[in-house]
Amino acid sequence: MTDSELSLSAAPRERSTSRGKSAGRIVLEFLGSMNLAITLLVAVAIASVIGTVLQQNEPYADYVLKFGPFWFEVFASLGLYDVYSAGWFLAIMAFLVVSTSVCVWRHLPMVWREVTRYRDHVRERSLTALRHHRRWQLAASVEDTALVARGLLEGHGYRVRTRQRGETTVIAAMKGRANRLGYLFTHIAVVVIAVGALADGNLPLKLRELTGDLRVETRNIPVSQVPAESRLPVGSGSIRGSVTIPEGAGAGVVFLQLRDGYVVQDLPFDILVEDFRIRHYPNGQPKSFESDLVVRDPDLDEPVRKTISVNDPLTHDGYTIYQASFSDGGSALEMRAWALDGSGAHSTLEGRVFDELRLETGGVQRTLELDDFNLFNVTGDPRADPRAVRQAGSEEGFRNVGPSFTYRLRRPSGEAREYHTYMAPVEVDGRWYYLSGVRDSAAETFRYLHLPADADMSLETFMAFHTRLHDEQAVAAASRRAAEQLLSGMGLADGDLAGRVAVTAQDMISELLAGGFGVVRERLEARVAGAERAEMLLEFSRAVLQRTLFEVYRDVLAAGSDRPLDEVQTDAGQRAFFEDAVDGVSALAEYGAPVFLELEDFEHRQATGLQITRAPGKNVVYAGCGLLVAGIFLLFYVSHRRVWALVTPRGAGTELLLAGVSQRRPEGFEGEFESLEAGVDRHLPPRDEE
Structure with a gap:
């Protein structure tokens, strides 16, 4: 060998x-x-x-x-x-x-x-080629030598087999096989x-896709309307999907995300959500959330009940139900719709999240799609010290600005804008505003409209100011007063000139309402282009516009206080409100909505987001x-180790050849082989040299 x-x-x-x-x-x-x-x-x-x-x-x-x-x-x-x-x-x-x-x-x-x-056919030449080998010339008989060698090997945990080959006794041993x-x-x-x-890997689903028997659904439609070719039967392989269930409601399906759409997987049981709870940190951030679930399986006499939370799922019949997320479950909302057409009208709307309401304004019928409601909105607090250490649960560095709701206004052509409006005024740089974000698509970020809140934390004063700007007679009177005041201050008491300036002011108010300050500036620059003292004319026109707006605001204050206009005085807070109101009027031109929806009341209903998995190969x-x-x-x-002992008669004595090999841990085997050598030296006397 x-x-x-x-x-x-x-x-x-x-x-x-x-x-x-x-x-x-x-x-x-x-x-x-x-x-x-x-x-x-x-x-x-x-x-x-x-x-x-x-x-x-x-x-x-x-x-x-x-x-x-x-x-x-x-x-x-x-x-x-x-x-x-x-x-x-x-x-x-x-x-x-x-x-x-x-x-x-x-x-x-x-x-x-x-x-x-056992490799008991090994040859002497092969054994002497191994690193670990030794010969003895012994006085003991072949039988005694073989018996000692076998005992030593068995004592070290080896399995031993003996074979007689001619006069030589071959003892083959191994362990660690x-x-x-x-x-x-x-x-x-x-x-x-x-x-x-x-x-x-859900091979059944892949096979249905390859054969064209499965169609991915991309429409946002109720489960009952999902066609059969977009549904999977019970037990059709592994699944990993999600489903959102409101409190008090149930579901017997799960939605599997597939490419740019989904398919519906039927479950062999129904899941009922009895209650959903969220615990928050003091700053309003979610701390934990859990759901009380009831699983109704027709194969069981009694339903399965369990409260699940993150990292504590429910497993039933090979399906594992995880607490994954939460969302709104159809909260009831009561809104005030402020008309932005200058009529000053407002009405009350009621609906639930996920409802679609009809809204007709200006002869155009739009669809109001209520998308979401958030009870808490936690943001960074600009008043906090940025160097402060912010720990979980600490209020420092955060503030809850209260509830908000998200909705879309869709035109008959199908185009829609998305809005995100807060219920309560939000403090920004020491002033209070009603905030409403708008965007044309989900790829954009919200651009927020800031409408100032009055001393009563309401929109009444701003809406009265906005409505007054649409009143042609009120604007005409205000622009006349503004023109006369400015001309008088310049020493130009000219009635005809004051009339022409007032008309210009009325035109600028109309442009402001239609397109904002950007349009007003462009029109003014176009009018004075090439004229002498163009900059002076621009500055005068801006002053006329600003003074006219202020006179309209004074009219609103007079109407709200039942005092004559001459007795109306404005303080610093009212003047700050006026500046914000003018900016708000200009921004409304880009708001793109015929109404401003103010959330007045709500009845919160939550929904739990469940992730359901089934892994038959797990x-x-x-x-x-x-x-x-x-x-x-x-x-x-x-370590696989082999040791051989060849016992051969030599004259009046015996020759013993011991050899071994190990696949791993050679240092350990070396010690073991030395122990075997010591055992032979101890139990078998050497033959006297002649």
């Missing part, structure tokens, strides 16, 4: 030449090759990294915003938004199963022979884990992981 015959490799090699091989044998060798296995494992590792770094199964609109149109299309074509269910990933896993299975099938006989064969099983366990573990991954993967750990332990911590 050569040294290579005694070596214990982790993967026994099969010697062959490519000459004369059949095509089937070549394919089997390719499938079972180490290079292919490593390539597939590297591909799986890269895909796993991508699936970890890139958040999976998000709405496609979010990916477009994050990566842009070009890279979105590239990543979508590669299936990176759902890596673990992508066709190429499942193909790699299937190929890995085949490759590793072929490898195990090819090497199993050799490994089995290595585990069960479980090390060889580690090779099989690790390879079989890869197969088991890959099979589990395929089971959780236990298979766990078993594979356990098998992999066991295999790695056997490979790295169990």
Whole structure:
């Protein structure tokens, strides 16, 4: 036997030449090759990294915003938004199963022979070529020597087999043969884990997609209206979806995010949400949230009840229900609709979140879509010391600005603007405003309209001022007073000139209401272009406009206090309000809504966001992981050792040749071999030299 015959490799090699091989044998060798296995494992590792770094199964609109149109299309074509269910990933896993299975099938006989064969046909020349060997010339008989050698080996934990070969007694011993099983366990573990991954890859769904039997739904419609080709029956594979259920309501389905839409997965049971609770930090931020769930399964006599929270899910019949999020569940809202057409009219609207209301203004019928309601809105507090240490639950650095609601106003053409309006006034730089954000699409950020709150923290004064600006007679009187005051201050008491200036002021008020200060400035610059003293004319026109607006404001104050106009005096707070009101009037031109919706009252109803998963391959993967750990332990911590003792009669005595080899931990085996040598020296006397 050569040294290579005694070596214990982790993967026994099969010697062959490519000459004369059949095509089937070549394919089997390719499938079972180490290079292919490593390539597939590297591909799986890269895909796993991508699936970890890139958040999976998000709405496609979010990916477009994050990566842009070009890279979105590239990543979508590669299936990176759902890596673990992508066709190429499942193909790699299937190929890995085949490759590793072929490898195990090819090497199993050799490994089995290595585990069960004692190699008692070993030759003396092969043993003397080993590093650990020693000869003794002993006075004891062959029987006594063999008995001592066998006892020493068994005492060190070896399994021993004795074979007589001519006059020589061959004692073959080995231990740690479980090390060889580690090779099989690790390879079989890869197969088991890959099979589990395929089971959780939702192959039934992929097959329905390939055959065109499944259509992704992209419309926002009730579950009852989702067509059959966009629904999956109960028990159709692994799932990972979500569903939002309001308090007091239930659901028997879950929505699976798929590309740019969703499909509906039917559940074998119904989930009822009895109650949903949120606990907040003192600053209003959510601290924890939990749901009281009731699972009604027709196969059970009694429903299953449990309170779930984050990291404390409910598992039933292979389905795991996680507490994932929360949202509004259809809160009832009472709103005041302030008309912005100058009529001063206002009306009360009532509806629930997710309702669609009809709103007719100016002969145009719009749809009011109530999208969301937030009870708490926690923002950074500009009054806080930025150097202060902000701890969880601390109020410093944060403030709750109260409830808000989000809605859309949709025109008959289908175009819509989204609005986000706060219920209570918000303090900004020491002044109080009603804030309402507006944007044309979800890709934009909200641009906030600031309408000043009066001393009673209401919109009454601003709306009265806005309405007064639409009253032509009131504006005409105010502009006349403003023109006369300005001209008198300049020493120009000319009635005709005051009339012309007043008309100009009225025109500027109309332009302000229609397009804001930007339009007024452009029109003024166009009128004085090329004129002498253009800058002086611009400055005078601005003063006329400002004075006219102030006179209109004084009219509002007089009407609100039941005092003559001559007796109306303004303090610093009222003048600050006037400045904010003028800015608000200008901003309304870009607000793009015929009404301003003020939230007056609400009845809060919450909804719990549940994530529901079913992974039929999970236990298979766990078993594979356990098998992999066991295999790695056997490979790295169990050493396969062999020792041979050849006992040969020599004249009146006996010759003993002891040799051994170890696959791992040579330093440990060296100590063990020295212990065997010491045992022989202790129990068997040497033969006297002649």
